Amino acid sequence: MQTSLTINGTARELDLDPRTSLLDALRHHLGLTGTKKGCDHGQCGACTALVNGRRVNACLSLLCMHDGDEVTTIEGLGQPGALSPMQQAFVEKDGFQCGYCTPGQICSATAMLEEIAQGWPSHVTEDLEAQPELTIEEISERMSGNLCRCSAYPNIVDAIRKAAGETA
Amino acid sequence: MRPFDYHRGTGIEDATRAAAQGSFIAGGTNLIDLMKLEVMAPERLVDINRIEELRGIEATDGGGLRIGALVSNTDLANDPRVRRHWPVLSRALLSGATQQLRNKATTGGNLLQRTRCLYFYDRAMPCNKRAPGTGCGAMEGVNRILAVLGTSEHCIATHPSDMAVAMMALGAEVEIVRASGATERLPLDDLYLLPGDTPERETVLAPGDLIAAVILPAPVEGRQAYRKVRDRASYAFALVSVAAVVAVEEGRISRADLAFGGLAPKPWRNRDVEAALVGQSPSEALFDRAADILLEDARGHGDNEFKIPLARRVLKAVLADLTTGAAA
Ligand SMILES: Cc1cc2nc3c(=O)[nH]c(=O)nc-3n(C[C@H](O)[C@H](O)[C@H](O)COP(=O)(O)OP(=O)(O)OC[C@H]3O[C@@H](n4cnc5c(N)ncnc54)[C@H](O)[C@@H]3O)c2cc1C
Ligand code: SF4
């Protein structure tokens, strides 16, 4: 199925079996192996990428459904030597151990700060109509879709708070 | 995954015609999962994401909202009108899945998501819903997450949605475009079928019938809550949930619109429970009576028996919260 989309700012044309997930297209057909496959069933968040600015699980999406979309992966957020503030904060705060969940964590956290800036409530937000704050409880709830088998959670939270401080 | 023919729907008519031999796909968060496991294997996928008429949330003449089938769970939870006037719906949506999933999940897809019964997911196991006539593996198996109300001897699956439970308490209707082109409006309660002898039939929709929108009636007086009990604090399906809109006037309950998740094959509403509460002054004894009515026919199957006392406690807690201090 012919699919045209923009990936990390570059226009791409792909003609793949319609069964190909966005995740497999990125990893196997475009060589963008930063986005990881954990469960392949929407349960771990390792495959988190941004589609039109919103974080999604690339494993539960078919490439052919993304015609015309703009996809950003970890490679598009920043590169060695020019890391994004969130990538830099993960390095400085030691926000990982094995690193497998890290690209998903960083994509997810990058989108999350934007969601808070836009005033999106979460399950733990006390007042649905108030501007949510970046408390530890809010970060934990909003990042619950990104599991870390190494349990680097405390440092992930620190990294996110650091990145938020720097972009605020 | 089995091969399928992919069709990008260009409009409602084109999509309903094409889906007569296939399935619609919206967010894909449930269907792709099930297709990977070959629990579902449609010959054709009709992608409805480009159909503009299915987008957007509009105010209705009656003071309610018309929510397009493609509105994402995120956009619905965030809508300022929903947050202010139908907070139970925002709360239910925000308690479901994760931000990544809610960004993709749609209103129509959420209503039609399939059960999370482990045997339904495992093709090596008997399951009357997946493979009619093979038996129900869950009945005497691992059924901790399954139903205690509305079941049959053939299936005890639960409907997993949180959103639908809130919509049920709010008296929502679904707008359907039949494959024939006819448009219908049904109370949400009438969309779903109980398993009976045909657990494979979950709704009144036939292949090619499209959910176009959900209609919320005008907001009503009362306090709203969605209480969800689950195995972990986030990112887990409900074991028991209660959506409630409760009002108290001059010391008596004047409204108690209640719906329950995690208990039954569909979002569960029992008007007898509500009738027993309305007109009465709130008390623990009254709340117990309401729970007695709700759970009169409840039947556990081993693992899931805990849901019966749990449902009672959750209902009583929600009623106590919503009636406390509301009497003034
Ligand atoms: C790990 C995980 C955790 C989750 N946790 C929760 C949770 O806690 N609470 C909860 O409520 N949900 C939860 N979900 C489920 C999620 O909410 C659903 O997968 C989602 O809402 C389905 O919407 P969709 O648009 O992606 O549907 P799709 O997967 O696109 O479609 C689902 C079904 O609906 C049909 N369909 C879709 N749109 C239409 C339409 N307009 N008309 C007719 N038929 C249509 C499709 O043909 C398909 O059969 C979870 C999912 C995952 C993967
Ligand atoms: S409870 Fe229903 S879905 Fe689960 S195994 Fe039995 S028949 Fe299948």
Ligand code: FES
């Ligand atoms: S690989 Fe997509 S959520 Fe686990």
Ligand code: FES
């Ligand atoms: S750092 Fe190893 S899984 Fe998160």
